[in-house]
Amino acid sequence: MKNIDSRTHVRGESVYLDDIPVIQGTLFGAAFGSPVAHGLIKNLNLAAAEAMPGVVRILTYKDVTGENQIGGIIPDEPLLAEHHVDYCGMPVAFVIAETDDEARAAVKRITIDIEPLLVITDPREAQAVGQLIVPPRTFRLGDSATAWTACDYIVEGTADTNGQEHLYIETQGAYAIPQENNGIKLYSSTQGPTAVQRAVSKSSGLPMHQIDVDVTRLGGGFGGKEDQANMWAALCALAAHILNKPIKYSLHRMEDMAMTGKRHPYSSDFKLGLDKDLKMVAYEVTFYQNAGAAADLSPAVMERTLFHCTNTYFIPNVTATAYSCRTHLPPNTAFRGFGGPQGMFVIEAAIAKAAEELGVHASVIQEKNLQQTGDEFPFGQKAQSEAHACWHKTDELYAVSEIRQKIASFNSVNQLYKKGMALMPICFGISFTNTRMNQARALVHVYTDGSVGVSTGAVEMGQGVNTKMLQVAAHIFSIDSKRVKIQSTSTYRIANTSPSAASATADLNGKAVEIACIEIMRRLKAVAAEELNVDVTSVSLKDEWVYVNGQQTDWDWNRLLIAAYAQRVSLSEHAHYATPDIHYDKSLEKGHPFAYHVYGTAIVEVTVDCLRGTYEIDAVKVVHDFGSSMNPLIDRGQIEGGIVQGIGWMTMEEVVFDKAGRLRSNALSTYKVPDIYSVPKEITIEPLQTETENLALFRSKAVGEPPLMYGIGAYFALRNAVLAFNPSATIPFDAPMTPEKVLLALYHVNPAQTSSYAQTQTANDLAVNP
Ligand code: MTE
Ligand code: HPA
Ligand code: MOS
Secondary structure, eight states, rough: OOOOHHHHTTTOOOGGGGGGGGOOEEEEEEEESSSSSSSSEEEEEOOHHHSSEEEEEEEOOGGGGSSSSOOOSSSSSSSSSSSSESSSSSSEEEEEHHHHHHHHHHHHOOOOOOOOOOOOHHHHHHHHHBBSSSEEEEEEEEOOHGGGGOOSEEEEEEEEEOOOOOOOOOEEEEEEEEEEGGGGEEOOOOOOHHHHHHHHHHHHHOEEEEEEEOOOSSSSTTTTTTTHHHHHHHHHHHHHHHHHHOOOEEEHHHEEEEHHHHHHOEEEEHHHHHHOOOEEEEEEEEEEEESSSEEEEEEHHHHHHHHHTTBBOOEEEEEEEEEEEEESSSOOOOOTTTTTTHHHHHHHHHHHOOOOOOOOOHHHHHHHTTTTTTTTTTTTTOOOOOOHHHHHHHHHHHHHHHHHHHOOOOOOSSSSSSEEEEEEEEEESSSSSSGOOOOOEEEEOOTTTEEEEEEEEEEOOSOHHHHHHHHHHHHHHHGGGEEEEEEEEETSSSSHHHHHHHHTTHHHHHHHHHHHHHHHHHHHHHHHHHHHOOOGGGEEETTTTEEEETEEEEEEEHHHHHHHHHTTHHHHHHHHEETTEEETTTTTTEEOOOSSSEEEEEEEEEEEETTOEEEEEEEEEEEEESSSOHHHHHHHHHHHHHHHHHHHHHHTTOOOOTTTSSSSSOOOOTTTOOOOOTSOOOEEEEEOOOOOSSSSGGGGGOOOSSGGGGGHHHHHHHHHHHHHOOTTTTOOEOOOOOOHHHHHHHHHHTTOTTTTTHHHHHHHHHHHOO
């Protein structure tokens, strides 16, 4: 089944926040963000801005009617800065004007006197001075300290990954409309309608039942709207509450880039020990997470880094520690993978380093250490592992050694272009790591004309969750999918939702839809049994007809519904689902936090232009653990998108903050994401069909985030290509591998081994006369 949104998408008819018809009298907001990353506010000068045409009001923290606080996990984030600013772009004032141009013109007239304080942008520096968001956490398995003696080889090093701009096509925004008796209706581009509702309730002082957050769809979220939609919604709601007027704020791209947090950059130390058979024996790793100026979701992201620190490998002795470090950057936040990719990059770097030192292919070490079913993760859960199955199917289908040979022979005859490849196996845990968030609800109404309306807590952001919800209802009722409509996501219909995140949206909400539909079906079958005077166990429904003992009757879906209505049987159901059997004990750092894991293996092949440092991604070949995909078309889309986004993070996307904490890569002219020319020339995806327990929806496995991590393979493939040109280059593990860094590595002269200079000379000679 096609994504139900495709038609309106291609016709430009799909409604996003900025497409909602604006009510007469609507005023427009624009935020004034701090120009300085850290300092004390001495004076905020609003007079010139207030005198600007169209300006109605400028709100500051003094106007906040509730608590000036929007922190989700930790209350450390004011809605509007009070006495100090903690990052560039931190909202200090909110201008309300008659048009959005007027609001933005007024923002430019605001001036602020700030006494500057020391700016920290580096997480290690923050940790050194005790600036932590939460106390550090350590996961332990076995005893790494004593295990080093059993190691024949030990490698140590550091590995850094940079942030990533979400670059959802639809920027952040909200539209707040006052209702009678102090109610507020909010349209928000959010992954978490309840998170918005809570933040608005807290900051406005209104009870949650007065706040209706309604979401039709997002033009992408990627984690960036899990928590960070709250700010704009709370500002608009506050202004609407105070002025009793509809207020809209849809951020411009540069406002969005400057004021919102991104993927967390990490800096990490690793030490990996192997025995002479290349089995990994011990692993110690310390993660320094750059959280930015407020907690946001950082403690949860940090936790997922620890959960994924051994990727898909079994290592018997592990000590993994993570620090969430407070810096003066915009608060960093959820981004596809949620800390997992950052953890996985480090173990892959450690393996690459060991392989390079031992002169073997990394894949030899990778393969020898793949986790088996029953192996224990450092957090105590026993793996139900598809790691070997994915790896071996990859090898069988794509013939790794042939690719390797092809690359070797290409490299032996080409001086100016070098190819490289890497294998990237993945393992990603499905469930919110915070156990309590693993719940969802659905409200299903069957109308007497035979149509069905389904509401859930799921937010459609392009990942196709609405199509999957519709498939569930149509399947359980055995009716034409045209009869089903997925309603917008509203906190009036579905309460206390978890954000659409953790790749678990379809699993959680789909299960709730399934339960609701099954209950309505139970009632309908009872009605049919009574009307037809048969035993209820003999009744079934198929393709909109009632069957008795497998024989079609003359009762169809509509006739049955009318009969049920006449009998005053409820045709509506509100159902609740909570993932069973998951638990976690933080005091022990042990438990069973994930319903299941998703596995897969990718081969990434690249070609580097050794004169320019530019590169192309030739191919990504994947075997992916779909379970039994509910919708292969949508799931393929998720994998392709995830791979490209992951490659972007690892290669060309470079977030640059200067030492003063100012974002330098603040527009699409300075921040490059993969385009049609830089995506892989070939993406092949083969399913690993697994028939596991029905832990997820209809035996499908979650697909949203895991494929992003295939992109990590691009980093190591590029590294291998560079090393084919300049074998003695010392290349720090410091992603992204931008063309600039590739060029530096290609011509890096290792002072200890001047022989590499010969290589460089050859290249220079060729460069002159190619
Ligand atoms: N795909 C699209 N097109 N747009 C998005 O914003 N977000 C990703 C992923 N795929 C996203 C996407 C992220 S971060 C997550 S957690 C999941 O989708 C969320 O949806 P799911 O739980 O339904 O997989
Ligand atoms: N994943 C994604 N989002 C989340 C999580 C998680 O594990 N926990 C809280 N928000
Ligand atoms: Mo996704 S990072 O869990 O929104």
